Amino acid sequence: xxxxxxxxxxxxxxxxxxxxxxxxxxxxxxxxxxxxxxxxxxxxxxxxxxxxxxxxxxxxxxxxxxxxxxxxxxxxxxxxxxxxxxxxxxxxxxxxxxxxxxxxxxxxxxxxxxxxxxxxxxxxxxxxxxxxxxxxxxxxxxxxxxxxxxxxxxxxxxxxxxxxxxxxxxxxxxxxxx
Numbered sequence: 001x002x003x004x005x006x007x008x009x010x011x012x013x014x015x016x017x018x019x020x021x022x023x024x025x026x027x028x029x030x031x032x033x034x035x036x037x038x039x040x041x042x043x044x045x046x047x048x049x050x051x052x053x054x055x056x057x058x059x060x061x062x063x064x065x066x067x068x069x070x071x072x073x074x075x076x077x078x079x080x081x082x083x084x085x086x087x088x089x090x091x092x093x094x095x096x097x098x099x100x101x102x103x104x105x106x107x108x109x110x111x112x113x114x115x116x117x118x119x120x121x122x123x124x125x126x127x128x129x130x131x132x133x134x135x136x137x138x139x140x141x142x143x144x145x146x147x148x149x150x151x152x153x154x155x156x157x158x159x160x161x162x163x164x165x166x167x168x169x170x171x172x173x174x175x176x177x178x
Contacts, residue, residue: 005061007069007119009111014069014083016061017054021070021079026050028079029100033162038133039098042161060086066123071099071112083112085119091126097142109142117146120177129174131158140171148173 007014017025029035030044030053044050053068060067068084081099088094095116097109120128130148132139144150151174156167 005066007115008074009115011074012080012108012111012115013072013074014112014115015072017057017068017070017082019051019054022047022050022054024079025053025070025082029081029098032101035098035101036162038136038139038160039096039162040131040158040160057084063087066093066119071108080108081112083116085116085123085125085128087123087125091124093120093123093125093128095120095128095130097139104138109139110145113142113146117175117177125177127174128177129172131170131172133160133163134169134171140173143173146175148175 005016026044026047026049030050033043036043041053042049044053057068064087066085066087068082068086070082071080072078073080079100080103081097083095083097085093085095095113097112099108117128130143131154132143134153140150151172154170154172157170159165159167
């Protein structure tokens, strides 16, 4: 993996996932119903689901030169969660974050999101956005702390498969990283 795909912050090391990471990702956060509650992807019920995610991630990196990243505590090497950029066009990307339960409330989401803003700037992204379930206050606070502006509610916009099979309302947040 090229060195440009590894990002270091004060406390985090973020890098693309590899096939060897699948079991740790599954155990640390992807299979946890509480962690995945407000996410736009279904909770992983087997490590095969996680291997599929790793395959998707590697394809995104191959296509765009950027994609999902997994986050580790630099001091301990503990897998904490994930973040990344999902490119939609050469100048528009989505971002988000997920953290294992024992990493909640420690500022890691804010730190990883600041890293994604900087990464988006490196890629000359003009519009960086994130969608957030209307009831997920903790995530709303992180987005606002990182300079994202709430653009409003998108009614019945996105499926949160761990909550409902029906599209639900989301808050749209965006900023220019440039």
